[in-house]
Amino acid sequence: MATAKTLDTKALGATRERILNAAELLFVEQGFEATSLRQITSRAGANLAAVNYHFGTKEALVRDIFDRRLRVLNAQRLAELDAAEAAARGRPLAVESLIEAFLLPVLRMSRDRAHGGHTFIRLLGRAYTEPTEMVRKLLAAAYVEVIERFKRALFHALPHIPEKELIWRMHFALGAMSYAIAGTDSVQLIASYEVRDTDHTEAIMKRIVPFIVAGIAAPLPAASPASERIAA
Amino acid sequence: MATAKTLDTKALGATRERILNAAELLFVEQGFEATSLRQITSRAGANLAAVNYHFGTKEALVRDIFDRRLRVLNAQRLAELDAAEAAARGRPLAVESLIEAFLLPVLRMSRDRAHGGHTFIRLLGRAYTEPTEMVRKLLAAAYVEVIERFKRALFHALPHIPEKELIWRMHFALGAMSYAIAGTDSVQLIASYEVRDTDHTEAIMKRIVPFIVAGIAAPLPAASPASERIAA
DNA sequence: GTCTATATTCAGATAGAC
DNA sequence: GTCTATCTGAATATAGAC
Numbered sequence: 001m002a003t004a005k006t007l008d009t010k011a012l013g014a015t016r017e018r019i020l021n022a023a024e025l026l027f028v029e030q031g032f033e034a035t036s037l038r039q040i041t042s043r044a045g046a047n048l049a050a051v052n053y054h055f056g057t058k059e060a061l062v063r064d065i066f067d068r069r070l071r072v073l074n075a076q077r078l079a080e081l082d083a084a085e086a087a088a089r090g091r092p093l094a095v096e097s098l099i100e101a102f103l104l105p106v107l108r109m110s111r112d113r114a115h116g117g118h119t120f121i122r123l124l125g126r127a128y129t130e131p132t133e134m135v136r137k138l139l140a141a142a143y144v145e146v147i148e149r150f151k152r153a154l155f156h157a158l159p160h161i162p163e164k165e166l167i168w169r170m171h172f173a174l175g176a177m178s179y180a181i182a183g184t185d186s187v188q189l190i191a192s193y194e195v196r197d198t199d200h201t202e203a204i205m206k207r208i209v210p211f212i213v214a215g216i217a218a219p220l221p222a223a224s225p226a227s228e229r230i231a232a
Numbered sequence: 233m234a235t236a237k238t239l240d241t242k243a244l245g246a247t248r249e250r251i252l253n254a255a256e257l258l259f260v261e262q263g264f265e266a267t268s269l270r271q272i273t274s275r276a277g278a279n280l281a282a283v284n285y286h287f288g289t290k291e292a293l294v295r296d297i298f299d300r301r302l303r304v305l306n307a308q309r310l311a312e313l314d315a316a317e318a319a320a321r322g323r324p325l326a327v328e329s330l331i332e333a334f335l336l337p338v339l340r341m342s343r344d345r346a347h348g349g350h351t352f353i354r355l356l357g358r359a360y361t362e363p364t365e366m367v368r369k370l371l372a373a374a375y376v377e378v379i380e381r382f383k384r385a386l387f388h389a390l391p392h393i394p395e396k397e398l399i400w401r402m403h404f405a406l407g408a409m410s411y412a413i414a415g416t417d418s419v420q421l422i423a424s425y426e427v428r429d430t431d432h433t434e435a436i437m438k439r440i441v442p443f444i445v446a447g448i449a450a451p452l453p454a455a456s457p458a459s460e461r462i463a464a
Numbered sequence: 465g466t467c468t469a470t471a472t473t474c475a476g477a478t479a480g481a482c
Numbered sequence: 483g484t485c486t487a488t489c490t491g492a493a494t495a496t497a498g499a500c
Contacts (some may be wrong), residue, residue, distance in 0.1 A: 015483080031363040033265035036475060047485055052477060054483090126361045129414045131263040168439045175411025176404040176447075182361045207400045214450030215408070215443040247465080268493060279467055284495060286465090 016054045018044040021116045024065055028123045032062060032132060059134060066127070066135075069109070069120045070142045076105035077146050081153060092157045095213050102150060103177065103205060110181070110201040121201065125182025128174070158217060165220065173212045180204050248286045250276040253348045256297055260355045264294060264364060291366060298359070298367075301341070301352045302374045308337035309378055313385060324389045327445050334382060335409065335437055342413070342433040353433065357414025360406070390449060397452065405444045412436050 022044035026035040037058060041048045055061040080101035084093055106124075109117035127135050147170075154166050181204065254276035258267040269290060273280045287293040312333035316325055338356075341349035359367050379402075386398050413436065 027363075029363060031263070031265060033263060034363070037477090038475080047483095048476095049478080049486085050484070058476070126363065129358045129361045129411065131261060131358065132266070165439065168436075169443055172408040172412055172440055172443045176408040179360065179407025179411050180404055203400075207397065208404055210450045210452070211401055211404045211447040215447035218442045218446035220442070269495090270493080279465095280494095281467070281496080282465080290494070 015044070015046050015050055019046055019051060019054060019061070020065055020068065021119075023061055024116055024119050024123060027062075027065070028119055028126070031126075032130070032135070062135065063138060065120075065123075066138050066142065069117070069124075073105050073109060073124075074142065074146045076108070077102055078149060080104055081149055085153070092159070093153055095154070095157050095216055096209065098150065098153055098157060099173070099209055099212050099216075103209065106177075106181070107201060107205045118201070121181055125178045125180075128178045154216070161217075161220065166216070169216045169218075173216060176208060176212060176215075180208060247276070247278050247282055251278055251283060251286060251293070252297055252300065253351075255293055256348055256351045256355060259294075259297070260351055260358070263358075264362070264367070294367065295370060297352075297355075298370050298374065301349070301356075305337050305341060305356075306374065306378045308340070309334055310381060312336055313381055317385070324391070325385055327386070327389050327448055328441065330382065330385055330389060331405070331441055331444050331448075335441065338409075338413070339433060339437045350433070353413055357410045357412075360410045386448070393449075393452065398448070401448045401450075405448060408440060408444060408447075412440060 019040060023035070023040045026039055026043065029035075037051050038048055040061075041050055044050075051058070051061060055064060081098070084097040084101050088097075106121055110121040112118060127139055130136060151167070151170065154170065155163055158166060181201065251272060255267070255272045258271055258275065261267075269283045270280055272293075273282055276282075283290070283293060287296060313330070316329045316333050320329075338353055342353040344350060359371055362368060383399070383402065386402065387395050390398060413433065
């Protein structure tokens with residue numbers, strides 16, 4: 001009966017996973033509020049009551065979606081940073097290595113279409129601008145450790161730029177990333193030619209690193225006459 | 233009775249405006265889906281049925297909110313670009329001037345707290361990543377002319393960078409802007425110190441121009457060994 | 465133009481049989 | 483763990499008096 005038991009356990013867990021996957025997809029397509037539990041369970045091939053059984057509430061379902069993926073993503077980011085710092089042997093990291101440590105795990109997850117990683121990365125891009133307080137708090141909590149580590153590494157890498165300035169630039173960089181990843185469709189807004197979806201994320205990654213590295217290490221705004229005009 | 237008639241007309245128009253303003257504010261705070269017509273009319277001091285009378289549907293209300301502001305914003309952007317090009321007398325524009333032409337109207341509107349401009353700019357930042365197809369189509373239509381003009385100016389300003397690359401970078405820049413503006417709250421995610429809300433937008437503008445200018449004019453990705461590793 | 469009252473639909477959540 | 487059936491509340495939208 002060991003076989004039967006194994007199969008049963010797998011089947012039980014499968015419903016929960018199917019709900020998580022279906023919800024991830026629908027949330028990307030329609031947003032959190034606009035997606036009903038009925039849509040989710042229907043696409044997951046599960047019963048409506050299953051959501052309540054497995055997660056308790058819709059909010060808890062959202063929480064579990066982010067937990068499941070962010071745990072992996074952030075662990076990989078820290079591991080990449082550890083590796084880069086080990087390779088640097090005490091010297092400050094190149095900004096490039098820093099950005100890559102942050103982005104490589106995103107690219108990796110985004111490539112994983114079989115297990116919904118691709119879907120989640122798009123969802124993540126949107127989540128940063130989510131108005132729902134719950135989602136924002138969730139992200140803030142999940143990111144606090146990662147941000148701290150990368151902040152310190154960045155201060156160390158660019159000691160001649162004031163920390164306050166670097167924090168702003170990290171923020172801009174995060175925006176460029178999130179938006180670029182989330183806007184799979186809105187690229188059409190700017191591009192006049194077709195963007196093939198299959199290589200979308202990889203194309204972004206390849207091109208965004210030089211953009212961000214240059215932005216992060218840009219000349220100080222005080223040195224730029226333009227900022228004076230704008231601030232005036 | 234001219235006076236009475238004027239007052240009446242003002243009062244009539246006022247309800248419509250109050251609804252638009254209240255909706256703008258609530259949409260920023262809660263998102264489109266999560267905001268009910270009841271909340272809107274209640275905050276606007278109007279009757280629930282007034283929305284249907286003035287706008288027909290909730291969707292049409294959203295449309296009118298964007299129309300009202302984007303008309304002004306984009307006209308100013310084109311005017312700024314015209315002025316900059318006139319001043320350049322046929323020579324290519326500095327990338328800095330381009331970015332400023334795009335951003336100055338945003339700053340201007342964002343400063344206008346009395347008439348809700350500030351609120352709309354935050355809403356605009358969020359709108360780019362809205363999952364609702366309606367909102368995305370609305371933006372795309374409103375932006376097509378502006379994007380075309382700025383694209384051409386950018387190609388002219390940086391002829392040594394491939395157009396396809398520049399389009400990507402415009403996209404990244406737009407992301408950094410939108411996200412930075414939308415994320416009034418999420419700055420807390422990165423910043424460990426307090427950010428005073430009053431000078432938030434101005435601080436962003438002052439600091440984001442050098443970041444974007446450097447990113448747009450960055451060395452080509454082919455020249456960067458990092459991109460190779462990422463694309464591999 | 466503005467109101468009250470209401471029609472209609474659909475949301476999240478749960479009780480209880482299997 | 484999964485199902486059916488249902489509760490309860492709230493949403494958009496509208497009809498019709500003023």
